[in-house]
Amino acid sequence: MSIDKDTVKHISKLARISLDDKKIANLSKDLSSIMKFIEKLNELNTDKTSPLTSIINASLKSRSDEIRDGKIRDQILKNSPETNKEFFVVPKVIE
Protein backbone atom coordinates (compact mmCIF):
# COMPACT_ATOMS: atom_id res chain seq x y z
CA MET A 1 0.00 0.00 0.00
CA SER A 2 1.36 3.43 -0.78
CA ILE A 3 1.11 6.13 1.85
CA ASP A 4 -0.13 9.33 0.26
CA LYS A 5 0.44 12.81 1.59
CA ASP A 6 -2.93 13.00 3.32
CA THR A 7 -2.20 9.77 5.19
CA VAL A 8 1.18 11.15 6.26
CA LYS A 9 -0.58 14.28 7.54
CA HIS A 10 -3.12 12.17 9.42
CA ILE A 11 -0.60 9.90 11.14
CA SER A 12 1.76 12.77 11.94
CA LYS A 13 -1.19 14.40 13.71
CA LEU A 14 -1.76 11.18 15.68
CA ALA A 15 1.95 11.01 16.51
CA ARG A 16 2.08 14.71 17.44
CA ILE A 17 4.87 15.60 15.03
CA SER A 18 4.48 18.76 12.95
CA LEU A 19 5.78 18.50 9.37
CA ASP A 20 6.22 20.99 6.54
CA ASP A 21 5.15 20.20 2.98
CA LYS A 22 8.60 19.16 1.84
CA LYS A 23 8.95 16.69 4.73
CA ILE A 24 5.47 15.34 4.03
CA ALA A 25 6.41 14.66 0.40
CA ASN A 26 9.66 12.93 1.37
CA LEU A 27 7.98 10.86 4.04
CA SER A 28 5.23 9.80 1.66
CA LYS A 29 7.93 8.38 -0.64
CA ASP A 30 9.97 6.74 2.18
CA LEU A 31 7.02 5.29 4.06
CA SER A 32 5.54 3.89 0.85
CA SER A 33 8.74 2.03 0.07
CA ILE A 34 8.91 0.68 3.63
CA MET A 35 5.26 -0.45 3.52
CA LYS A 36 5.87 -2.14 0.17
CA PHE A 37 8.73 -4.04 1.78
CA ILE A 38 6.56 -4.99 4.77
CA GLU A 39 3.78 -6.31 2.58
CA LYS A 40 5.87 -9.31 1.71
CA LEU A 41 4.23 -10.85 4.78
CA ASN A 42 0.98 -11.17 2.84
CA GLU A 43 2.51 -14.08 0.95
CA LEU A 44 2.21 -16.14 4.13
CA ASN A 45 -0.98 -17.79 5.21
CA THR A 46 -1.18 -17.30 8.98
CA ASP A 47 -4.83 -18.24 9.52
CA LYS A 48 -3.90 -21.13 11.76
CA THR A 49 -1.03 -19.45 13.60
CA SER A 50 -1.54 -17.75 16.93
CA PRO A 51 0.35 -14.51 17.50
CA LEU A 52 3.46 -14.62 19.64
CA THR A 53 2.82 -13.04 23.02
CA SER A 54 6.00 -13.82 24.93
CA ILE A 55 9.40 -14.92 23.67
CA ILE A 56 10.63 -16.53 26.86
CA ASN A 57 8.96 -19.41 28.60
CA ALA A 58 8.96 -17.83 32.02
CA SER A 59 6.04 -16.56 33.99
CA LEU A 60 6.22 -13.07 35.36
CA LYS A 61 7.20 -12.82 39.01
CA SER A 62 4.82 -11.23 41.41
CA ARG A 63 5.94 -9.04 44.27
CA SER A 64 4.33 -7.67 47.38
CA ASP A 65 2.46 -4.43 46.83
CA GLU A 66 4.44 -2.04 48.95
CA ILE A 67 5.96 1.40 48.61
CA ARG A 68 9.67 1.12 47.89
CA ASP A 69 10.60 4.70 47.15
CA GLY A 70 9.07 8.13 47.24
CA LYS A 71 9.96 11.62 48.39
CA ILE A 72 11.87 12.17 45.16
CA ARG A 73 9.85 15.09 43.84
CA ASP A 74 12.94 17.24 43.34
CA GLN A 75 14.61 14.51 41.30
CA ILE A 76 11.54 14.11 39.14
CA LEU A 77 11.30 17.83 38.48
CA LYS A 78 15.02 18.31 37.98
CA ASN A 79 15.08 17.77 34.21
CA SER A 80 11.90 19.63 33.36
CA PRO A 81 12.29 22.55 30.90
CA GLU A 82 9.88 24.63 33.00
CA THR A 83 8.63 24.22 36.57
CA ASN A 84 6.84 26.33 39.14
CA LYS A 85 7.41 25.23 42.74
CA GLU A 86 6.44 21.56 42.67
CA PHE A 87 4.66 21.61 39.30
CA PHE A 88 5.51 21.04 35.63
CA VAL A 89 4.52 24.09 33.61
CA VAL A 90 2.85 23.76 30.18
CA PRO A 91 1.15 26.26 27.88
CA LYS A 92 -2.30 27.29 29.09
CA VAL A 93 -4.88 24.55 28.43
CA ILE A 94 -8.12 26.09 29.73
CA GLU A 95 -9.25 29.60 28.75
Place this chain on the structure above:
Amino acid sequence: MSNISEFSLTRIVSGIKKKDFTSEEVTRSFINNSKKSKKLNTYITECFDQAIQSAKNFDKKKDYKGLLSGVPIAVKDLFCTRNVKTTAGSKILHNFVPTYESTITSNLWSQGSFLLGKLNCDEFAMGSSNETSFFGNVINPFGQKLVPGGSSGGSASALAANLTPATIGTDTGGSIRQPASFTGTVGLKPTYGRCSRWGIVAFASSLDQAGPMTKNVKDCALLLQAMSGYDPKDSTSVDIKVDNYTSKLTEKIKGLKIGIPKEYTVDNMPNEIDNIWKQGVDYLIDAGATIKNISLPHTIYALPAYYIVAPAEASSNLARYDGVKYGHRAKGNNLVEMYENTRSEGFGDEVKRRILIGTYVLSSGYYDAYYLKAQKVRQLIKNDFDKAFTDVDAILTPSTPSSAFKIGDKKDDPVSMYLNDIFTVPVNLSGLPAISVPTGYDKNNLPLGLQLIGKAFDEQTILNLSLAIEKRANFNKKIKVWWN
Protein backbone atom coordinates in the same frame (compact mmCIF):
# COMPACT_ATOMS: atom_id res chain seq x y z
CA MET B 1 56.15 -2.82 28.03
CA SER B 2 53.73 -2.26 25.17
CA ASN B 3 50.94 0.24 25.56
CA ILE B 4 48.40 -0.83 28.23
CA SER B 5 45.53 0.27 26.02
CA GLU B 6 46.31 -2.55 23.61
CA PHE B 7 45.78 -5.18 26.29
CA SER B 8 42.65 -7.25 26.60
CA LEU B 9 40.19 -6.61 29.42
CA THR B 10 41.22 -9.89 31.05
CA ARG B 11 44.89 -8.90 30.94
CA ILE B 12 44.13 -5.47 32.41
CA VAL B 13 42.08 -6.94 35.27
CA SER B 14 44.87 -9.39 36.16
CA GLY B 15 47.60 -6.78 35.63
CA ILE B 16 45.96 -4.43 38.13
CA LYS B 17 45.56 -7.28 40.61
CA LYS B 18 49.21 -8.33 40.19
CA LYS B 19 50.29 -4.68 40.47
CA ASP B 20 51.91 -4.72 37.03
CA PHE B 21 50.30 -1.31 36.67
CA THR B 22 47.88 0.86 38.64
CA SER B 23 44.30 1.65 37.82
CA GLU B 24 45.39 5.25 37.29
CA GLU B 25 47.99 4.22 34.70
CA VAL B 26 45.39 2.16 32.90
CA THR B 27 42.88 4.99 32.99
CA ARG B 28 45.38 7.58 31.74
CA SER B 29 46.41 5.32 28.91
CA PHE B 30 42.83 5.12 27.57
CA ILE B 31 42.23 8.82 28.20
CA ASN B 32 45.37 9.75 26.26
CA ASN B 33 44.22 7.65 23.32
CA SER B 34 40.71 9.04 23.52
CA LYS B 35 41.93 12.65 23.55
CA LYS B 36 43.97 12.04 20.40
CA SER B 37 41.09 10.35 18.60
CA LYS B 38 38.53 13.13 18.19
CA LYS B 39 38.34 12.42 14.45
CA LEU B 40 36.53 9.16 15.16
CA ASN B 41 33.76 11.10 16.97
CA THR B 42 33.14 8.21 19.35
CA TYR B 43 32.40 10.14 22.54
CA ILE B 44 29.30 12.19 23.25
CA THR B 45 30.31 12.87 26.86
CA GLU B 46 33.80 12.45 28.32
CA CYS B 47 34.11 11.71 32.04
CA PHE B 48 37.89 11.79 32.13
CA ASP B 49 38.40 13.87 35.28
CA GLN B 50 35.98 11.77 37.32
CA ALA B 51 37.56 8.60 35.91
CA ILE B 52 41.02 9.64 37.08
CA GLN B 53 39.59 10.47 40.50
CA SER B 54 37.90 7.04 40.64
CA ALA B 55 41.15 5.37 39.61
CA LYS B 56 43.10 7.21 42.32
CA ASN B 57 40.50 6.20 44.90
CA PHE B 58 40.77 2.61 43.74
CA ASP B 59 44.56 2.63 43.93
CA LYS B 60 44.34 3.86 47.53
CA LYS B 61 41.77 1.27 48.60
CA LYS B 62 43.07 -1.66 46.52
CA ASP B 63 39.87 -3.64 46.71
CA TYR B 64 40.27 -6.48 44.20
CA LYS B 65 37.09 -8.39 44.96
CA GLY B 66 35.19 -7.38 41.80
CA LEU B 67 35.39 -9.01 38.39
CA LEU B 68 36.39 -5.65 36.88
CA SER B 69 38.39 -4.10 39.74
CA GLY B 70 39.98 -0.81 38.79
CA VAL B 71 38.93 -0.88 35.12
CA PRO B 72 37.56 2.24 33.39
CA ILE B 73 34.79 1.52 30.86
CA ALA B 74 33.05 3.78 28.35
CA VAL B 75 29.45 2.78 27.55
CA LYS B 76 26.88 3.42 24.84
CA ASP B 77 24.98 6.62 25.54
CA LEU B 78 21.74 4.69 25.85
CA PHE B 79 22.42 3.62 29.44
CA CYS B 80 21.21 6.11 32.03
CA THR B 81 24.06 7.20 34.26
CA ARG B 82 23.42 9.18 37.43
CA ASN B 83 24.49 12.81 37.16
CA VAL B 84 26.05 12.18 33.73
CA LYS B 85 24.26 13.41 30.61
CA THR B 86 22.45 10.64 28.71
CA THR B 87 21.32 11.60 25.22
CA ALA B 88 20.48 8.41 23.28
CA GLY B 89 22.12 10.25 20.36
CA SER B 90 19.10 12.54 20.13
CA LYS B 91 18.51 16.27 20.20
CA ILE B 92 15.38 15.67 22.25
CA LEU B 93 17.55 14.39 25.15
CA HIS B 94 20.57 16.64 24.51
CA ASN B 95 20.33 18.10 28.02
CA PHE B 96 19.00 15.11 29.98
CA VAL B 97 20.90 14.28 33.18
CA PRO B 98 19.43 11.16 34.84
CA THR B 99 18.99 11.15 38.60
CA TYR B 100 19.33 7.37 38.62
CA GLU B 101 21.66 4.66 37.32
CA SER B 102 20.73 1.81 34.95
CA THR B 103 20.94 -1.65 36.48
CA ILE B 104 23.51 -2.81 33.92
CA THR B 105 25.92 0.04 34.62
CA SER B 106 25.33 -0.36 38.38
CA ASN B 107 26.31 -4.01 37.98
CA LEU B 108 29.58 -2.96 36.33
CA TRP B 109 30.36 -0.40 39.02
CA SER B 110 29.66 -2.91 41.79
CA GLN B 111 32.27 -5.16 40.16
CA GLY B 112 34.87 -2.44 40.69
CA SER B 113 34.66 -0.69 37.33
CA PHE B 114 33.97 3.02 36.74
CA LEU B 115 32.74 5.26 33.93
CA LEU B 116 35.14 6.64 31.31
CA GLY B 117 32.52 8.28 29.11
CA LYS B 118 29.36 7.96 27.04
CA LEU B 119 29.69 6.72 23.48
CA ASN B 120 27.96 7.88 20.33
CA CYS B 121 25.15 5.81 18.79
CA ASP B 122 22.37 6.07 16.26
CA GLU B 123 19.50 8.20 17.53
CA PHE B 124 17.44 6.05 19.93
CA ALA B 125 19.48 3.10 18.58
CA MET B 126 17.63 3.35 15.26
CA GLY B 127 20.16 2.83 12.51
CA SER B 128 22.81 0.52 11.13
CA SER B 129 25.57 3.01 10.38
CA ASN B 130 25.66 5.54 13.22
CA GLU B 131 24.67 8.22 10.70
CA THR B 132 21.39 9.05 12.45
CA SER B 133 23.05 10.42 15.61
CA PHE B 134 22.33 14.07 16.40
CA PHE B 135 26.01 14.29 17.41
CA GLY B 136 27.35 13.34 13.99
CA ASN B 137 28.44 10.08 12.47
CA VAL B 138 31.16 7.94 13.98
CA ILE B 139 34.12 6.90 11.82
CA ASN B 140 35.31 3.31 11.58
CA PRO B 141 39.03 3.04 12.47
CA PHE B 142 39.36 0.71 9.46
CA GLY B 143 38.84 3.63 7.06
CA GLN B 144 38.23 7.36 7.12
CA LYS B 145 35.19 7.08 4.89
CA LEU B 146 33.68 3.99 6.47
CA VAL B 147 30.76 3.64 8.86
CA PRO B 148 31.37 1.66 12.04
CA GLY B 149 27.96 0.02 11.77
CA GLY B 150 25.20 0.72 14.19
CA SER B 151 23.52 1.42 16.32
CA SER B 152 26.34 0.75 18.83
CA GLY B 153 28.82 2.35 16.39
CA GLY B 154 30.60 4.61 18.89
CA SER B 155 31.11 1.61 21.16
CA ALA B 156 32.53 -0.52 18.34
CA SER B 157 34.88 2.18 17.06
CA ALA B 158 36.10 3.14 20.53
CA LEU B 159 36.85 -0.49 21.28
CA ALA B 160 38.62 -1.17 17.98
CA ALA B 161 40.71 2.00 18.35
CA ASN B 162 41.75 1.09 21.94
CA LEU B 163 39.87 3.98 23.53
CA THR B 164 38.20 1.70 26.09
CA PRO B 165 39.21 -1.79 27.30
CA ALA B 166 35.69 -3.11 26.67
CA THR B 167 32.24 -1.62 26.30
CA ILE B 168 28.55 -2.36 26.43
CA GLY B 169 25.99 -1.82 23.73
CA THR B 170 22.37 -2.68 23.10
CA ASP B 171 20.96 -4.88 20.36
CA THR B 172 17.38 -4.60 19.10
CA GLY B 173 17.92 -5.93 15.57
CA GLY B 174 21.69 -6.39 15.34
CA SER B 175 23.03 -3.23 16.96
CA ILE B 176 25.81 -5.05 18.83
CA ARG B 177 26.67 -7.80 16.34
CA GLN B 178 26.73 -5.78 13.11
CA PRO B 179 29.11 -3.05 14.38
CA ALA B 180 31.25 -5.75 16.02
CA SER B 181 31.52 -7.47 12.62
CA PHE B 182 32.38 -4.15 10.90
CA THR B 183 35.19 -3.36 13.36
CA GLY B 184 36.79 -6.77 13.97
CA THR B 185 35.54 -7.02 17.55
CA VAL B 186 33.45 -9.51 19.52
CA GLY B 187 29.84 -8.61 20.32
CA LEU B 188 27.21 -10.69 22.07
CA LYS B 189 23.47 -10.23 22.34
CA PRO B 190 22.31 -12.24 25.36
CA THR B 191 19.03 -14.12 25.59
CA TYR B 192 16.08 -11.80 26.09
CA GLY B 193 15.74 -11.54 29.87
CA ARG B 194 19.37 -12.42 30.68
CA CYS B 195 20.21 -8.77 31.39
CA SER B 196 18.06 -6.09 32.94
CA ARG B 197 16.64 -3.40 30.69
CA TRP B 198 15.93 -1.05 33.59
CA GLY B 199 17.42 2.39 32.99
CA ILE B 200 18.17 1.81 29.31
CA VAL B 201 16.48 4.31 26.99
CA ALA B 202 13.77 2.10 25.45
CA PHE B 203 13.46 1.50 21.71
CA ALA B 204 11.45 -1.72 21.17
CA SER B 205 10.88 -3.35 24.54
CA SER B 206 10.21 -6.92 23.38
CA LEU B 207 13.48 -6.93 21.38
CA ASP B 208 15.97 -4.70 23.27
CA GLN B 209 18.79 -6.41 25.12
CA ALA B 210 22.11 -5.08 26.44
CA GLY B 211 25.31 -6.99 25.82
CA PRO B 212 29.12 -6.96 25.98
CA MET B 213 31.46 -5.76 23.20
CA THR B 214 35.07 -6.79 23.67
CA LYS B 215 38.42 -7.44 21.99
CA ASN B 216 38.23 -11.21 22.40
CA VAL B 217 35.94 -14.05 23.45
CA LYS B 218 37.36 -14.45 26.95
CA ASP B 219 36.74 -10.78 27.69
CA CYS B 220 33.22 -11.25 26.37
CA ALA B 221 32.56 -14.08 28.84
CA LEU B 222 33.91 -11.95 31.69
CA LEU B 223 31.87 -8.87 30.88
CA LEU B 224 28.70 -10.90 30.29
CA GLN B 225 29.12 -12.42 33.71
CA ALA B 226 29.46 -8.98 35.29
CA MET B 227 26.32 -7.68 33.56
CA SER B 228 23.88 -10.56 33.76
CA GLY B 229 21.24 -11.41 36.29
CA TYR B 230 17.68 -11.02 37.45
CA ASP B 231 16.51 -7.54 38.38
CA PRO B 232 13.25 -7.01 40.29
CA LYS B 233 12.99 -3.64 38.52
CA ASP B 234 12.66 -5.33 35.10
CA SER B 235 9.78 -7.80 35.17
CA THR B 236 10.98 -9.35 31.90
CA SER B 237 14.41 -10.20 33.29
CA VAL B 238 14.57 -13.87 34.16
CA ASP B 239 15.52 -15.34 37.51
CA ILE B 240 17.68 -18.26 36.47
CA LYS B 241 21.22 -18.93 37.50
CA VAL B 242 23.98 -17.04 35.69
CA ASP B 243 26.73 -19.45 34.63
CA ASN B 244 30.33 -18.79 35.54
CA TYR B 245 31.04 -18.12 31.87
CA THR B 246 34.79 -17.56 32.27
CA SER B 247 35.57 -20.65 34.33
CA LYS B 248 33.47 -22.81 32.01
CA LEU B 249 34.97 -21.28 28.87
CA THR B 250 36.61 -23.98 26.78
CA GLU B 251 37.44 -24.59 23.16
CA LYS B 252 36.79 -28.29 23.66
CA ILE B 253 33.59 -28.57 21.71
CA LYS B 254 33.90 -32.14 20.51
CA GLY B 255 30.57 -33.71 19.70
CA LEU B 256 28.56 -30.50 19.43
CA LYS B 257 26.23 -30.37 16.46
CA ILE B 258 26.20 -27.16 14.43
CA GLY B 259 23.40 -26.20 12.06
CA ILE B 260 24.09 -24.40 8.78
CA PRO B 261 20.89 -22.74 7.55
CA LYS B 262 20.57 -22.62 3.79
CA GLU B 263 18.44 -19.44 3.89
CA TYR B 264 21.25 -17.22 5.23
CA THR B 265 22.35 -15.83 1.92
CA VAL B 266 21.29 -12.83 -0.19
CA ASP B 267 21.50 -11.81 -3.83
CA ASN B 268 24.86 -10.31 -4.74
CA MET B 269 26.43 -11.37 -1.47
CA PRO B 270 30.22 -11.12 -1.92
CA ASN B 271 31.96 -14.49 -2.36
CA GLU B 272 34.23 -13.57 0.52
CA ILE B 273 31.31 -13.89 2.94
CA ASP B 274 30.54 -17.37 1.68
CA ASN B 275 34.21 -18.27 1.90
CA ILE B 276 34.54 -17.05 5.46
CA TRP B 277 31.41 -19.01 6.35
CA LYS B 278 32.93 -22.18 4.88
CA GLN B 279 36.13 -21.37 6.73
CA GLY B 280 34.17 -21.18 9.98
CA VAL B 281 32.61 -24.56 9.25
CA ASP B 282 36.10 -26.01 8.72
CA TYR B 283 37.35 -24.50 11.99
CA LEU B 284 34.48 -26.07 13.92
CA ILE B 285 34.96 -29.46 12.23
CA ASP B 286 38.63 -29.23 13.14
CA ALA B 287 37.61 -28.59 16.75
CA GLY B 288 35.49 -31.73 16.73
CA ALA B 289 31.99 -30.45 15.95
CA THR B 290 29.65 -32.14 13.52
CA ILE B 291 27.89 -30.10 10.87
CA LYS B 292 24.30 -30.45 9.75
CA ASN B 293 22.51 -28.58 7.00
CA ILE B 294 19.27 -27.15 8.32
CA SER B 295 16.43 -24.98 7.10
CA LEU B 296 14.88 -21.94 8.75
CA PRO B 297 12.20 -21.44 6.11
CA HIS B 298 10.69 -18.18 7.39
CA THR B 299 14.00 -16.28 7.55
CA ILE B 300 13.06 -14.08 4.59
CA TYR B 301 10.03 -12.78 6.50
CA ALA B 302 11.98 -11.71 9.58
CA LEU B 303 12.93 -8.21 8.40
CA PRO B 304 9.42 -7.24 7.21
CA ALA B 305 7.98 -8.52 10.52
CA TYR B 306 10.67 -6.63 12.44
CA TYR B 307 9.79 -3.40 10.60
CA ILE B 308 6.26 -3.67 11.97
CA VAL B 309 7.00 -4.82 15.52
CA ALA B 310 9.97 -2.54 16.26
CA PRO B 311 8.41 0.72 14.97
CA ALA B 312 5.09 -0.13 16.67
CA GLU B 313 6.82 -0.52 20.02
CA ALA B 314 9.02 2.52 19.34
CA SER B 315 6.07 4.77 18.54
CA SER B 316 4.61 3.85 21.91
CA ASN B 317 7.89 4.12 23.86
CA LEU B 318 8.78 7.48 22.32
CA ALA B 319 5.39 9.00 23.12
CA ARG B 320 6.93 10.08 26.44
CA TYR B 321 9.09 12.75 24.76
CA ASP B 322 6.68 15.64 24.91
CA GLY B 323 8.79 18.55 26.16
CA VAL B 324 7.16 18.55 29.61
CA LYS B 325 9.09 16.34 32.00
CA TYR B 326 12.58 16.34 30.49
CA GLY B 327 14.56 17.07 27.37
CA HIS B 328 14.16 19.61 24.60
CA ARG B 329 11.09 21.84 24.48
CA ALA B 330 10.01 23.99 21.53
CA LYS B 331 7.67 26.97 21.62
CA GLY B 332 4.00 26.61 20.77
CA ASN B 333 0.87 28.72 21.12
CA ASN B 334 -0.97 25.94 22.89
CA LEU B 335 -0.22 22.58 24.47
CA VAL B 336 -0.70 20.47 21.33
CA GLU B 337 1.35 22.83 19.20
CA MET B 338 4.11 22.71 21.82
CA TYR B 339 4.07 18.89 21.68
CA GLU B 340 4.13 18.85 17.88
CA ASN B 341 6.91 21.40 17.54
CA THR B 342 8.99 19.78 20.28
CA ARG B 343 8.82 16.38 18.60
CA SER B 344 9.38 17.84 15.15
CA GLU B 345 12.52 19.70 16.28
CA GLY B 346 13.72 17.03 18.68
CA PHE B 347 13.59 13.88 16.55
CA GLY B 348 15.71 13.23 13.46
CA ASP B 349 14.43 11.86 10.15
CA GLU B 350 14.89 8.14 10.82
CA VAL B 351 13.21 8.34 14.21
CA LYS B 352 10.30 10.23 12.64
CA ARG B 353 9.98 7.58 9.93
CA ARG B 354 9.80 4.81 12.50
CA ILE B 355 7.35 6.62 14.77
CA LEU B 356 5.09 7.25 11.80
CA ILE B 357 5.29 3.66 10.53
CA GLY B 358 4.54 2.47 14.06
CA THR B 359 1.64 4.86 14.43
CA TYR B 360 0.28 3.76 11.06
CA VAL B 361 0.43 0.00 11.69
CA LEU B 362 -1.23 0.41 15.09
CA SER B 363 -3.88 2.86 13.89
CA SER B 364 -7.55 2.02 13.80
CA GLY B 365 -8.43 -0.44 11.03
CA TYR B 366 -4.84 -1.54 10.36
CA TYR B 367 -3.89 -3.33 13.57
CA ASP B 368 -4.94 -6.81 12.42
CA ALA B 369 -3.46 -6.46 8.95
CA TYR B 370 -0.04 -5.39 10.20
CA TYR B 371 0.75 -5.75 13.89
CA LEU B 372 -1.21 -8.96 14.52
CA LYS B 373 0.08 -10.43 11.26
CA ALA B 374 3.66 -9.60 12.26
CA GLN B 375 3.25 -11.24 15.67
CA LYS B 376 1.98 -14.39 13.93
CA VAL B 377 4.97 -14.38 11.60
CA ARG B 378 7.19 -13.86 14.61
CA GLN B 379 5.76 -17.06 16.06
CA LEU B 380 6.58 -18.90 12.81
CA ILE B 381 10.16 -17.61 12.91
CA LYS B 382 10.51 -18.72 16.52
CA ASN B 383 9.04 -22.14 15.62
CA ASP B 384 11.75 -22.50 12.94
CA PHE B 385 14.45 -22.05 15.59
CA ASP B 386 12.68 -24.28 18.14
CA LYS B 387 12.53 -27.05 15.57
CA ALA B 388 16.16 -26.60 14.53
CA PHE B 389 17.33 -26.70 18.13
CA THR B 390 15.77 -30.11 18.72
CA ASP B 391 18.58 -31.39 16.52
CA VAL B 392 21.51 -28.97 16.77
CA ASP B 393 23.33 -27.22 19.63
CA ALA B 394 24.04 -23.97 17.82
CA ILE B 395 23.69 -22.35 14.41
CA LEU B 396 26.50 -20.75 12.38
CA THR B 397 25.82 -17.94 9.89
CA PRO B 398 27.58 -14.84 8.57
CA SER B 399 26.99 -11.81 10.85
CA THR B 400 26.33 -9.39 8.02
CA PRO B 401 25.79 -9.56 4.25
CA SER B 402 28.73 -7.18 3.61
CA SER B 403 31.74 -5.57 5.24
CA ALA B 404 31.64 -1.94 6.45
CA PHE B 405 30.20 0.37 3.78
CA LYS B 406 30.94 4.00 2.95
CA ILE B 407 29.40 6.90 4.83
CA GLY B 408 26.43 8.20 2.84
CA ASP B 409 26.09 5.07 0.68
CA LYS B 410 22.75 3.94 2.06
CA LYS B 411 21.54 7.04 3.82
CA ASP B 412 18.86 8.00 1.30
CA ASP B 413 17.30 4.58 0.94
CA PRO B 414 15.87 3.33 4.23
CA VAL B 415 15.07 -0.15 2.92
CA SER B 416 18.60 -0.80 1.65
CA MET B 417 19.88 0.30 5.07
CA TYR B 418 17.46 -2.10 6.79
CA LEU B 419 18.78 -5.04 4.71
CA ASN B 420 22.03 -4.83 6.69
CA ASP B 421 20.32 -6.55 9.57
CA ILE B 422 18.95 -9.46 7.58
CA PHE B 423 21.05 -12.08 9.42
CA THR B 424 20.76 -10.55 12.89
CA VAL B 425 17.07 -9.64 13.19
CA PRO B 426 15.60 -13.21 13.34
CA VAL B 427 17.51 -13.74 16.60
CA ASN B 428 15.93 -10.71 18.27
CA LEU B 429 12.46 -11.72 17.11
CA SER B 430 13.05 -15.12 18.76
CA GLY B 431 14.74 -13.84 21.93
CA LEU B 432 17.79 -16.07 21.42
CA PRO B 433 21.45 -15.36 22.29
CA ALA B 434 23.92 -14.74 19.46
CA ILE B 435 27.51 -13.61 19.13
CA SER B 436 29.58 -12.13 16.31
CA VAL B 437 33.20 -13.26 16.28
CA PRO B 438 35.79 -11.76 13.89
CA THR B 439 36.96 -14.46 11.49
CA GLY B 440 38.69 -12.90 8.50
CA TYR B 441 39.00 -10.11 5.99
CA ASP B 442 37.55 -9.21 2.62
CA LYS B 443 39.67 -8.13 -0.37
CA ASN B 444 39.82 -4.55 0.93
CA ASN B 445 41.22 -5.74 4.26
CA LEU B 446 37.98 -5.03 6.06
CA PRO B 447 36.97 -7.38 8.87
CA LEU B 448 34.20 -9.94 8.54
CA GLY B 449 32.47 -11.73 11.40
CA LEU B 450 30.58 -14.96 11.84
CA GLN B 451 27.48 -15.28 13.96
CA LEU B 452 26.74 -18.16 16.32
CA ILE B 453 23.16 -18.47 17.50
CA GLY B 454 22.44 -20.49 20.65
CA LYS B 455 19.53 -21.95 22.54
CA ALA B 456 17.78 -19.66 25.01
CA PHE B 457 20.01 -19.02 28.06
CA ASP B 458 22.82 -21.12 26.60
CA GLU B 459 25.33 -18.30 26.13
CA GLN B 460 28.07 -20.68 27.28
CA THR B 461 27.89 -22.89 24.18
CA ILE B 462 28.17 -20.01 21.72
CA LEU B 463 31.02 -18.51 23.74
CA ASN B 464 32.86 -21.85 23.63
CA LEU B 465 32.28 -22.26 19.89
CA SER B 466 33.46 -18.69 19.33
CA LEU B 467 36.61 -19.44 21.26
CA ALA B 468 37.26 -22.45 19.01
CA ILE B 469 36.86 -20.22 15.94
CA GLU B 470 38.94 -17.41 17.46
CA LYS B 471 41.85 -19.75 18.23
CA ARG B 472 41.88 -21.07 14.67
CA ALA B 473 41.11 -17.87 12.78
CA ASN B 474 44.06 -16.18 14.46
CA PHE B 475 42.43 -12.88 13.58
CA ASN B 476 45.01 -10.14 13.89
CA LYS B 477 43.63 -6.67 13.85
CA LYS B 478 45.34 -5.07 10.84
CA ILE B 479 44.75 -1.51 11.84
CA LYS B 480 47.00 1.44 11.18
CA VAL B 481 46.46 4.43 13.42
CA TRP B 482 45.61 7.31 11.05
CA TRP B 483 43.24 9.26 13.27
CA ASN B 484 45.56 10.81 15.86
